[in-house]
Amino acid sequence: MVRFHGPSQAARDPVRSAHQPTLLGQHGPGLEGGHRRHRGRPHPAPGGRVPAGSEPAPLRCHQLLHFIDTFNDQSTLAQRGHSKEGRAALRLVGLALLVTADGHVPLFHQTYPGNQSDAPTFASLTEALVERVKQLDEELEHVTLVFDKGNNSEANLASVDQSPLHFVGSLVATQHPELLATPDERFVSLAAAALPAVRVYRTTKEVFGQVRTVLVTYNENLFVAQSKTLLREIAKRQRGLAEIHARLERRRRGEVRGGRRPTLEGTRNAVREILKGRHMKDLFEAEVTLQDELPLLTYHFRPEAWEQLQKTLLGKTLLFTDKDEWNDAEIVRAYRSQHLIEAAFRGMKDPHHIALRPQHHWTDQKVRVHVFTCVLALTLLSLLRRELAGEGFELSMRRMMELLSNIREVVTVFPPAQGQTDPTLRTTLSQLSDEQRALFKTLDLARHTAA
Secondary structure, eight states, X not given: OOOOSSOOHHHHHXXXXXXXXXXXXXOGGGGSOOHHHHTTOOOOOSSOBOOOXXXXXXXXXXXXXXXXXXXXXXXXXXXXXXXXXXXXXXXXXXXXXXXXXXXXXXXXXXXXXXXXXXXXXXXXXXXXXXXXHHHHOSOGGGOEEEOOGGGOOHHHHHHHHHSSOEEEEEEOGGGOHXXXXXXGGGOEEEGGGTEEEEEEEXXXXXXXXXXXXXXXXXXHHHHHHHHHHHHHHHHHHHHHHHHXXXXXXXXXXXXXXXXXXXXXXXXXXXXXXXXXSTTHHHHEEEEEEEETXXXXXXXXXXXXXXXXXXXXXXXXXXXXXXXXXXXXXXXXXHHHTHHHHHXXXXXXXXXXXXXXXXXOOOSXXXXXXXXXXXXXXXXXXXXXXXXXXXXXXXXXXXXHHHHHHTOOEEEEEEOOOTTOSSOEEEEEEOOOOHHHHHHHHHXXXXXXXXX
């Protein structure tokens, strides 16, 4: 699939010289971006839909980074918000995406302003989601939405309750300390359900105005990963505090006389900045006082707080659902299917194959068209990947595209034979690996060759 990021002549030239005319029966002018022809045309509906035929599962609202002029006031979608990349100076466009649990095939998407948080976005989407799923399956009671705690609110859960849909979500663990304090002996292993690293405690609790089935899950692998991450962050904070302490002591001993004299408030601000990360204020005790007209920093790490954190929080996730009839493993697996939506977003950020960003557009209409094109590309790739998975190929989307895009036709031009005016063309395939040869045969790509 060839997609253009802008209407420039340079972007259209590759099509005129590439092999697409042979495959598609269409030549350069028909494949142009048509920027002028599209001016003023209606854009895809805000609740853009891409048809597919599988039961939907994960829903995610996500901010995607785009590069739009700071002083552009023509776009209501591109707004400054909290970017995961930490690029606060750039404008964002939000994308809500509903995908299937089977192959993360997109079923529904919608663009929204980048400064809008997940919860209000989810609230505005519920009715549209129900209508979309009805088009795919009249038996909505079999459909379960999976979403994370960023979408939680009493109003959102009430709207899901009023619909035929079911849900599996997660809770903010620190808001339920009594569940985190559940003794280890009350947890049950899910090893028999092929989840050997997972133990769960099942109960019911009123959350967001309704009594729900709640699972406290403990994952040993998650515990190890979170512990390593926190230990790395702790080491960074220890180095930062030690540097501040050393600078103050050098000033106190008279080894440093020039420069700006440290102040009490400035030192306190520096310490606050260092301890800004999650859990750091609980794990470190720091105090800045004034001694001999110079700030004095005293600090120490709190091992008892670290032990408590490991005992109560690390490795744990709180899940809740209205699917009371599901067993523990079914609930855990349903929530874990969120990795499908994350994989879909990673695929859309791929700069080589889908390239949702950066966008070379600056109006809402063009932004929506661009996003629609990218979601359409993701749909086609996801369907192809699912088809190959059914044939036994376990490939990531990127690997699949790399293998297929490197299958090339080579055209050799020979001089005209005696008595002829046209040259002789001979088409052959590039050298294929065993994996490429298997893909070529499975997809019956020989029917598309010019030979």
